[in-house]
Amino acid sequence: MxxxxxxxxxxxxxxxxxxxxxxxxxxxxxxxxxxxxxxxxxxxxxxxxxxxxxxxxxxxxxxxxxxxxxxxxxxxxxxxxxxxxxxxxxxxxxxxxxxxxxxxxxxxxxxxxxxxxxxxxxxxxxxxxxxxxxxxxxxxxxxxxxxxxxxxxxxxxxxxxxxxxxxxxxxxxxxxxxxxxxxxxxxxxxxxxxxxxxxxxxxxxxxxxxxxxxxxxxxxxxxxxxxxxxxxxxxxxxxxxxxxxxxxxxxxxxxxxxDEGLSTIYKRHQLMGEMTRNAFHALNIPLLTKDTDGSPTVTAVRPADFSAEALRKVLRSEFGLTIAGGQQHLKGAIFRIGHMGYCNPADVLQIISLMEIGLRKINKNIELGKGVRAAQNVYLNNK
Amino acid sequence: MxxxxxxxxxxxxxxxxxxxxxxxxxxxxxxxxxxxxxxxxxxxxxxxxxxxxxxxxxxxxxxxxxxxxxxxxxxxxxxxxxxxxxxxxxxxxxxxxxxxxxxxxxxxxxxxxxxxxxxxxxxxxxxxxxxxxxxxxxxxxxxxxxxxxxxxxxxxxxxxxxxxxxxxxxxxxxxxxxxxxxxxxxxxxxxxxxxxxxxxxxxxxxxxxxxxxxxxxxxxxxxxxxxxxxxxxxxxxxxxxxxxxxxxxxxxxxxxxxDEGLSTIYKRHQLMGEMTRNAFHALNIPLLTKDTDGSPTVTAVRPADFSAEALRKVLRSEFGLTIAGGQQHLKGAIFRIGHMGYCNPADVLQIISLMEIGLRKINKNIELGKGVRAAQNVYLNNK
Structure with missing residues (x-):
């Protein structure tokens, strides 16, 4: 890096x-x-x-x-x-x-x-x-x-x-x-x-x-x-x-x-939220929220069997990727990914691919590419 | 986009x-x-x-x-x-x-x-x-x-x-x-x-x-x-x-x-070349060169059953991703991906994930996430 x-x-x-x-x-x-x-x-x-x-x-x-x-x-x-x-x-x-x-x-x-x-x-x-x-x-x-x-x-x-x-x-x-x-x-x-x-x-x-x-x-x-x-x-x-x-x-x-148009911007954020959520579903990693309550701008993930903080640390040191931790009583229990503003589906795919490597690095046994594939499918089906 | x-x-x-x-x-x-x-x-x-x-x-x-x-x-x-x-x-x-x-x-x-x-x-x-x-x-x-x-x-x-x-x-x-x-x-x-x-x-x-x-x-x-x-x-x-x-x-x-150190830079480029080549191997898409001749800075791909130009076009319009075509007698027959200078493994993973979507968009039947997984594996095994 x-x-x-x-x-x-x-x-x-x-x-x-x-x-x-x-x-x-x-x-x-x-x-x-x-x-x-x-x-x-x-x-x-x-x-x-x-x-x-x-x-x-x-x-x-x-x-x-x-x-x-x-x-x-x-x-x-x-x-x-x-x-x-x-x-x-x-x-x-x-x-x-x-x-x-x-x-x-x-x-x-x-x-x-x-x-x-x-x-x-x-x-x-x-x-x-x-x-x-x-x-x-x-x-x-x-x-x-x-x-x-x-x-x-x-x-x-x-x-x-x-x-x-x-x-x-x-x-x-x-x-x-x-x-x-x-x-x-x-x-x-x-x-x-x-x-x-x-x-x-x-x-x-x-x-x-x-x-x-x-x-x-x-x-x-x-x-x-x-x-x-x-x-x-x-x-x-x-x-x-x-x-x-x-x-x-x-x-x-x-x-x-x-230039982009507000309705296109709203659709882009919907898409990025859906891509992110579906990637974690595919990897069998629980989200904090139901999909119907999930924001198009930020996704909170609540890992059941690995440390959110360990993942954040390895992503930061391997790739310079910064994601957020939890606040107040959720500190240490969740991590949060922002996908808003100057952010595109291409960025979401990058985050997911790095996330998968990070998970492997902290010994969470996931199938590489599976989350990426789920996000790619959302992208292809939405267009 | x-x-x-x-x-x-x-x-x-x-x-x-x-x-x-x-x-x-x-x-x-x-x-x-x-x-x-x-x-x-x-x-x-x-x-x-x-x-x-x-x-x-x-x-x-x-x-x-x-x-x-x-x-x-x-x-x-x-x-x-x-x-x-x-x-x-x-x-x-x-x-x-x-x-x-x-x-x-x-x-x-x-x-x-x-x-x-x-x-x-x-x-x-x-x-x-x-x-x-x-x-x-x-x-x-x-x-x-x-x-x-x-x-x-x-x-x-x-x-x-x-x-x-x-x-x-x-x-x-x-x-x-x-x-x-x-x-x-x-x-x-x-x-x-x-x-x-x-x-x-x-x-x-x-x-x-x-x-x-x-x-x-x-x-x-x-x-x-x-x-x-x-x-x-x-x-x-x-x-x-x-x-x-x-x-x-x-x-x-x-x-x-x-700051990075020349030997670390050389290893990073080796890694990026290998990640890129292995992604295309996994997707069963032929490269122009043998792996042993492949440069750490640029990879040329010679598709057998899809149009290099169609892929370049869709990647450009969907994601603002610009890759190069072929020159002289290879014009239209190959495409080339640069992975040099200000480029990281995280960027390579992004390119591959977008490439897979682009291939699907031009009706090339590939398994989504498979190239990404191959590149991720190279990354994990090299570290």
Whole structure:
């Protein structure tokens, strides 16, 4: 292995497309000049279809967690009640943020690896009739589950007046998102996943209903005040110094997405998820999730008879292939493969072929090429 | 397939390592300043082990063909006799250059796909006792053959006083080369193959014997006059404006080669050649060459029952994977896979897995995963 090679297949940050890398290397422009105004004006319109909304998508210079916090501090006030769907580490993070701000949290704990159930949520909504908001994670990065956001939204609006707030960090741009049509009130994501950029930008959009709550919210907030971002974006500007190189990169990343087309991108991710899952089925290695709950962007594998950590270590040292481990109580028990953003079926086949060698290296007796063949078959049958 | 992805697996130009790409993007430096002097001084010593020589390796701003021409016009005069070993398109190119300069060529034609025979060469040397030079191709890029340069050199020196001139373009840096020990009199290569750079630099080294001929050679030559390059290199300079960005990249490429170590690099290429050949054996698809003649840097495949061109086309359109076709009379009859320079076993496995899908796409009935498994087995058994 040449030391230079990095095969980065964690569920974000992802590799960066070369043309995006080049775009980010352009000479720095002034953040209050005409070029930046033109850049923001161009970006505004282009982000809306990715979120499936007619509302403005606000741009924050922050990581994804600040975007989660933005949703909390702008939509909810101390002392108010909320339901947080906790199906993994990132649902859990929403509860921690809410608790920090003295918001009363009703947790809906979902077994890690399973998807949230609209029926269970309905039950909870009927029990807690005064909740101001329901928080959900679209793709739970820690478990590889894609929650049924559309159905959950529909239950929220049928059984409550709560705002439905969605963390879309590890899937927006890779899976269909119809914010307006599905009734998602606040949707947030980050730059380092399906958006094919380094970390450092976050995106937040809000429905008209959400904006009413945001306008009247007394919760103190300064850097994360969505009103400031909306008002400045109207003038094609930003309230604070933006991450200029990332915005230059975003323009090119979106150009790539427009070239490919959103529906083709969604199909590519579906295909990569299916290829990955079927490879492990063929090798008789259990996944953490049911196929129907599996995300198109990340797959979690729960080995029964070998060490996830040993496999990760050998893949790293043999091939420079980095995959992720488990979080919290799944640490050491699972490994996670990211297949999102700048990732193709050709990359999935490479990961599987290396994975098979890694398994042999840690003395797991598998038939070489069997997982690759299963993934190849998925590819051939899907086309 | 995202349009951005390029899986470039022709036998050069090769992909460029990211750190080399970055090195080439440094601010331009003056080509007569102290930085350039320091750069050339550093490069001089580092190129010698790659050639296996204590002589200076001269740097030309040109493609590889100019380096072939450099060898011809510096070592041989019009009217002199030479033997050219022609085992493919690049051996043939040596004859064309010689003929252009009114040099009398005795061709030793080797069937394309086979290696040159030291015995045959001996026979020819005994027949033509006045040859000034023997020209050979180390790795014949057009056929994937690695000629037995060491043995050929020994025959040349045992049976003649001829200079032995070697085109090492598609293998030097990837296969062991001991110019001094083996008695190679002039060795040339280019930047765009095992040296992991874009095309535009060529490298030429000459033995003391060769330098004597070069000094007294009356053949007119200006840009390609090796004496000018040697004299200027003594002062850490160059006779004409050098390709500065490529030299900046060369420094980093060599740093990567030193980090990995030449013997490890040679083993990696051996392994990649073996993985590739065994994959095709497993799939029952004939190669152009015998395994013992196969180059560690390029493999030529001669399909019996499918179209090489159809396969190349589908791999290009499905995956952005570019492999090479055949040259001259092998056009349409073979395809060639480059596995040299910035290329790892992980890349070979990817190529094979994509190749299998491509074969199915053009209705060649192969067992999916079988070639991958064979390559995986080679990898596991070699470690």
């Amino acid at each position: 040449q030391m230079e090679q990095q095969i980065l297949r964690i569920p974000g940050p992802t590799p960066i497309p070369p043309s995006v890398q080049r775009a980010m290397s352009q000479p720095m422009i002034g953040h209050r000049g005409q070029e930046m105004q033109a850049l923001l004006e161009a970006l505004k319109g282009k982000l809306k279809p990715i979120f499936g909304t007619k509302e403005e998508v606000l741009l924050f210079t922050s990581s994804g967690t600040a975007a989660l916090e933005t949703a909390v501090v702008n939509a909810v006030e101390p002392g108010e009640e909320v339901i947080v769907i906790v199906s993994g580490a990132f649902g859990d993070r929403f509860t921690k943020i809410c608790e920090e701000y003295h918001i009363l949290v009703h947790r809906y704990d979902v077994t890690w690896g399973e998807a949230a159930s609209p029926d269970q949520l309905q039950h909870l909504l009927q029990k807690h009739q005064d909740v101001k908001a329901v928080f959900a994670t679209f793709c739970e990065t820690s478990t590889g589950v894609l929650n049924p956001i559309k159905d959950l939204a529909s239950v929220v609006h049928q059984y409550s007046n709560a705002l439905f707030i969605v963390d879309g960090v590890s899937c927006i741009g890779a899976t269909e998102t119809q914010m307006d049509e599905w009734g998602l009130d606040i949707v947030v994501t980050g730059s380092q996943k399906a958006m094919m950029l380094p970390a450092g930008l976050a995106f937040v959009a809000a429905s008209k209903r959400a904006w009413e709550a945001i306008e009247h919210n007394q919760q103190p907030r300064f850097y994360l005040d969505m009103r400031k971002y909306r008002n400045k974006l109207e003038e094609n500007s930003s309230p604070f110094t933006p991450a200029v190189s990332l915005l230059l990169g975003l323009k090119q990343a979106i150009a790539l997405m427009e | 995202q349009m951005e992805q390029q899986i470039l697996r022709i036998p050069g130009p090769t992909p460029i390592p990211p750190s080399v790409q970055r090195a080439m993007s440094q601010p331009m430096i003056g080509h007569r300043g102290q930085e350039m002097q320091a750069l050339l001084e550093a490069l001089k010593g580092k190129l010698k082990p790659i050639f296996g020589t204590k002589e200076e390796v001269l740097l030309f701003t040109s493609s590889g063909t100019a380096a072939l021409e450099t060898a011809v016009v510096n070592a041989v005069e019009p009217g002199e006799e030479v033997i050219v070993i022609v085992s493919g398109a690049f051996g043939d190119r040596f004859t064309k250059i010689c003929e252009e300069y009114h040099i009398l060529v005795h061709r030793y034609d080797v069937t394309w796909g086979e290696a040159a025979s030291p015995d045959q060469l001996q026979h020819l040397l005994q027949k033509h006792q006045d040859v000034k030079a023997v020209f050979a191709t180390f790795c014949e890029t057009s056929t994937g053959v690695l000629n037995p340069i060491k043995d050929l050199a020994s025959v040349v020196h045992q049976y003649s006083n001829a200079l032995f001139i070697v085109d090492g373009v598609s293998c030097i840096g990837a296969t062991e080369t001991q110019m001094d020990e083996w008695g190679l009199d002039i060795v040339v290569t280019g930047s765009q193959k095992a040296m992991m750079l874009p095309a535009g630099l060529a490298f030429v080294a000459a033995s003391k014997r060769a330098w004597e001929a070069i000094e007294h050679n009356q053949q007119p030559r200006f840009y390609l006059d090796m004496r000018k390059y040697r004299n200027k290199l003594e002062e850490n300079s160059s006779p004409f404006t050098p390709a500065v960005s490529l030299l900046l990249g060369l420094k980093q490429a060599i740093a990567l080669m030193e």
